Amino acid sequence: MPLIEVEGMHHDDVYKLLVGSVVPRPIAWLTTIDPENGRVNAAPFSCYTFCCSSPPMVGVTVGRGRVKDSTRNARNEGSFVLNVVNEDMIEPMHLSSTDFPPEISEPEHFNIELAPSKFIRTPRVKAAPISLECKLHEIIAFGDKDGSDFIVGQVIAFHINDDLYENGRINMKKLKPLARLGGPVYARLGEHITMPSVGPSTTAR
Numbered sequence: 001m002p003l004i005e006v007e008g009m010h011h012d013d014v015y016k017l018l019v020g021s022v023v024p025r026p027i028a029w030l031t032t033i034d035p036e037n038g039r040v041n042a043a044p045f046s047c048y049t050f051c052c053s054s055p056p057m058v059g060v061t062v063g064r065g066r067v068k069d070s071t072r073n074a075r076n077e078g079s080f081v082l083n084v085v086n087e088d089m090i091e092p093m094h095l096s097s098t099d100f101p102p103e104i105s106e107p108e109h110f111n112i113e114l115a116p117s118k119f120i121r122t123p124r125v126k127a128a129p130i131s132l133e134c135k136l137h138e139i140i141a142f143g144d145k146d147g148s149d150f151i152v153g154q155v156i157a158f159h160i161n162d163d164l165y166e167n168g169r170i171n172m173k174k175l176k177p178l179a180r181l182g183g184p185v186y187a188r189l190g191e192h193i194t195m196p197s198v199g200p201s202t203t204a205r
C-alpha cells in the first residue's frame with residue numbers, strides 16, 4: 001500500500017490524488033455576470049459544498065492558476081447563481097468548462113437558455129432543476145499562486161422545479177443529480193440505501 005508524503009510533490013500530482021480521493025463530487029454550474037458590460041458567464045465547479053445552514057451558505061473552490069471569469073465576476077458583481085446539474089444537462093455543462101477568454105459568453109456561444117433571477121441581476125440556467133440565488137459573502141484565498149479561492153455565497157432564494165418539491169424536501173429520484181469523478185468522467189447515482197434512523201432527531205444533519 002503506497003504511503004505518499006505530500007512534501008516535495010508537484011501540485012499537479014497532488015491534484016490527481018485529491019480529485020480521486022474526494023469522490024463523488026456534485027457539480028455547481030455557476031452563472032455570473034460582468035458588471036461592466038452585462039456579459040453572462042457559465043462554468044462548472046465540482047469542488048463545492050454548503051458550508052453553513054443558518055443562514056444558508058455555499059462555498060465553491062476555484063483554482064487560481066489563472067484568474068477565472070467566475071471569480072472575477074462574483075467579486076465585482078457581488079452575486080452568483082449556483083445551478084444544480086442533473087444527468088440531462090451533462091453536455092452543455094461539460095462544454096461550458098472550455099477555457100474561453102472573458103469576451104466569450106458560454107451561454108451565448110453554446111445556446112444555454114437563461115432565466116431571470118428574482119433578487120439579483122445575475123441570471124440562472126433555465127433548464128436547471130434547482131438554482132440558488134447567492135449574494136457574495138466572502139472570498140477566502142487558500143495556498144500559494146497555484147492555490148484556490150473559496151467563494152462563499154449566502155443563498156437568498158431557491159428556485160426548485162415543481163415536480164421535485166415534495167413537502168419541503170427534494171425528491172432525489174426525480175432530481176437525478178450528476179456526479180463528477182476525475183477529469184472527464186462522470187457518474188449517476190446508483191441504488192439508494194436507506195438505513196434505520198439513529199439518535200433523537202429524524203432530521204439528518
Ligand SMILES: Cc1cc2nc3c(=O)[nH]c(=O)nc-3n(C[C@H](O)[C@H](O)[C@H](O)COP(=O)(O)O)c2cc1C
Binds near residue numbers: 098
Ligand atoms: C465538471 C467540471 C468540474 C470542474 N470543477 C472545477 C473546480 O471545482 N474548480 C476549478 O477551479 N475548476 C473546475 N473546473 C474547470 C472550470 O470549469 C474551467 O476552468 C472553466 O474554464 C472556468 O471558467 P471561467 O473562466 O469562465 O470561470 C471544472 C470543470 C468541469 C468540466
